[in-house]
Amino acid sequence: PFRRLLATRATVLAEAARALAGAQVVVATALVRDAAVLAARRTRPPELAGLWELPGGRVEAGESEADAVVRECREELGTDVVVDARLGTDLRIDAGVLRVHAAHLADGAPGPRALEHSGLRWVTAAEVPGVDWVPADRAVVADLVDLLRP
Numbered sequence: 001p002f003r004r005l006l007a008t009r010a011t012v013l014a015e016a017a018r019a020l021a022g023a024q025v026v027v028a029t030a031l032v033r034d035a036a037v038l039a040a041r042r043t044r045p046p047e048l049a050g051l052w053e054l055p056g057g058r059v060e061a062g063e064s065e066a067d068a069v070v071r072e073c074r075e076e077l078g079t080d081v082v083v084d085a086r087l088g089t090d091l092r093i094d095a096g097v098l099r100v101h102a103a104h105l106a107d108g109a110p111g112p113r114a115l116e117h118s119g120l121r122w123v124t125a126a127e128v129p130g131v132d133w134v135p136a137d138r139a140v141v142a143d144l145v146d147l148l149r150p
């Protein structure tokens, strides 16, 4: 427990340092429904096209990470989500730092549609490791499996 506490504090400090350095934050959404998470197939850039991601995008100025998750899900999936807990730690990507947030569909919200992706699929815990994820998202596979386990 003590080593875990130290590791947790180191992670918090590293995140604070990156925030002070002004790294661009990109949010990704682990949208969960019926013990499955939504994977979305990217269309760009060429090196990521065809690979699957947790949908999301850049946090804009004056926006919280949760606001950005809600906005990106409206833009990309045409639906309303409620943001739950952070999942995993900061992931370094070329664009800055990627932070995953778990979420669920808001009451009465329509099912997601691929408005900006070339496909959507609901993935169970058993299927998560076999998905052809974009490199950054592959790092949260274990956390996704834990999240989806009953």
Ligand code: DCP
Pocket (backbone or CB within 6 Å): 026, 027, 028, 029, 053, 054, 055, 056, 057, 058, 059, 093, 094, 095, 098, 134, 136, 137
């Ligand atoms: N990214 C990722 N994994 C995700 C989501 C995003 O690795 N689950 C990466 C891919 C991009 C960067 O983050 O390099 C930004 O993502 P998007 O292109 O989806 O974000 P935006 O649409 O906000 O950016 P822009 O319109 O500027 O391309």
